[in-house]
Amino acid sequence: MKSAGRLHYRAxxxxxxxxxxxxxxSGTARAQNEVHEYNIPAGDLGEALRAFAAASNTQILFAxxxxxxxxxxxxxxxxxxxxxxxxxxxxxxxxxxxxxxNVIIVMLEAETGVPPPASATPSSSVEAGEVPFVTLExxxxxxxKRLENVQVVPFSVLVVTHSAMERSNIRDFDDLVKIAPxxxxxxxxxxxxxxxxxxxxxxxxxxxxxxxxxxxxxxEIPQAFQAAAxxxxxxxxxxxxxxxPQNTLFGKSASAGVISxxxxxxxxxxxxxxxVMTTDDGxxxxxxxxxxxxxEALKFRLAGNYSEYRGNIRNLSTGxxxxxxxxxxxxxxxxxxxxxxxxxxxxxxYTRTIGSCCAPAEYFVSxxxxxxxxxxxxxxxxxxxxxxxxxxxxxxxxxxxDVDAQxxxxx
Numbered sequence: 001m002k003s004a005g006r007l008h009y010r011a012x013x014x015x016x017x018x019x020x021x022x023x024x025x026s027g028t029a030r031a032q033n034e035v036h037e038y039n040i041p042a043g044d045l046g047e048a049l050r051a052f053a054a055a056s057n058t059q060i061l062f063a064x065x066x067x068x069x070x071x072x073x074x075x076x077x078x079x080x081x082x083x084x085x086x087x088x089x090x091x092x093x094x095x096x097x098x099x100x101x102n103v104i105i106v107m108l109e110a111e112t113g114v115p116p117p118a119s120a121t122p123s124s125s126v127e128a129g130e131v132p133f134v135t136l137e138x139x140x141x142x143x144x145k146r147l148e149n150v151q152v153v154p155f156s157v158l159v160v161t162h163s164a165m166e167r168s169n170i171r172d173f174d175d176l177v178k179i180a181p182x183x184x185x186x187x188x189x190x191x192x193x194x195x196x197x198x199x200x201x202x203x204x205x206x207x208x209x210x211x212x213x214x215x216x217x218x219x220e221i222p223q224a225f226q227a228a229a230x231x232x233x234x235x236x237x238x239x240x241x242x243x244x245p246q247n248t249l250f251g252k253s254a255s256a257g258v259i260s261x262x263x264x265x266x267x268x269x270x271x272x273x274x275x276v277m278t279t280d281d282g283x284x285x286x287x288x289x290x291x292x293x294x295x296e297a298l299k300f301r302l303a304g305n306y307s308e309y310r311g312n313i314r315n316l317s318t319g320x321x322x323x324x325x326x327x328x329x330x331x332x333x334x335x336x337x338x339x340x341x342x343x344x345x346x347x348x349x350y351t352r353t354i355g356s357c358c359a360p361a362e363y364f365v366s367x368x369x370x371x372x373x374x375x376x377x378x379x380x381x382x383x384x385x386x387x388x389x390x391x392x393x394x395x396x397x398x399x400x401x402d403v404d405a406q407x408x409x410x411x
Contacts, residue, residue, distance in 0.1 A: 042074035062106035198257035213256035235303035282310030322359035362392040
């Protein structure tokens with residue numbers, strides 16, 4: 001049986017990794033007696049630790065809840081790492097540990113029995129003499145076709161949770177590039193030809209039926225065409241980005257990786273939510289969901305979304321805005337659990353997307369340029385025609401195209 005101190009230490013380590021990583025590139029391994037020059041004034045302990053990390057070129061991990069409400073006395077002069085940390089953490093009920101890779105982990109003193117300041121933890125839930133610690137929510141993934149803790153999955157997987165999507169304002173599939181560094185999306189002439197890439201590997205071809213290198217799976221159902229993935233992310237619980245070949249479990253269309261999307265489950269209690277958003281550049285969204293039990297063995301979930309964005313490029317030839325989209329999505333779940341050994345789920349859905357991607361706007365045009373055919377002859381279009389009413393530059397949002405690039409999908 002593990003001691004409370006060890007459980008406390010592991011909880012803080014994993015919380016720190018996700019919540020408060022302060023990184024300054026470190027060189028070779030150093031001992032705790034390495035000396036650095038410090039000039040850190042007294043004040044908030046968190047700010048003092050950040051200043052220490054920068055001054056000593058050291059990586060420090062700590063949870064925000066641990067340092068909240070605590071103050072340091074400050075340090076100045078040439079001190080060793082050990083002396084500097086001891087001075088900063090004096091009278092704070094905190095201690096530290098340096099790992100083999102010279103990473104400093106700040107934690108509570110599990111053996112002191114001294115409670116943290118009242119401002120750091122709710123006094124109503126902490127009895128005298130107790131030392132509270134932070135726990136990390138377990139992250140469960142389905143990357144290997146079964147429920148597993150993300151820490152034991154034997155391959156590279158990035159998990160984007162619902163809360164992380166809300167913090168990063170992830171609303172459409174295209175927005176994944178904001179939070180998944182290994183994912184890139186290559187835009188082409190229209191939405192059906194856009195390419196999803198993982199670690200720089202993907203399939204780029206002018207054919208909607210071309211077999212992709214990245215498979216997109218929604219609730220364990222693979223999308224027949226990669227273009228069908230470019231829609232609003234509606235009622236999503238989490239997204240798993242599986243990096244590298246996944247052919248064994250997901251087939252030959254997953255040679256570069258898999259993006260697995262899991263929607264929210266039906267709930268045992270009645271819940272509901274509605275969101276409305278509008279912006280001054282022509283974007284509107286309406287989303288609503290309701291979930292709850294029908295009987296002891298039957299529960300349901302319904303989610304609907306309508307979003308519209310006019311686009312950011314104006315086509316002077318047609319008068320329409322381009323690079324926008326209109327998305328309508330309806331999803332349902334009916335879950336029947338006749339006994340503990342059986343779960344039967346019916347998941348109807350309807351998705352309709354109208355996209356007008358991917359129009360360019362002239363940033364710079366060489367003097368005397370022509371377009372539309374040979375440099376000379378009746379087929380060429382002079383600059384005075386294709387740039388009529390347009391001033392090329394970094395703020396230009398106008399273009400002239402004979403037709404509006406558009407791609408519609410319905411599933």
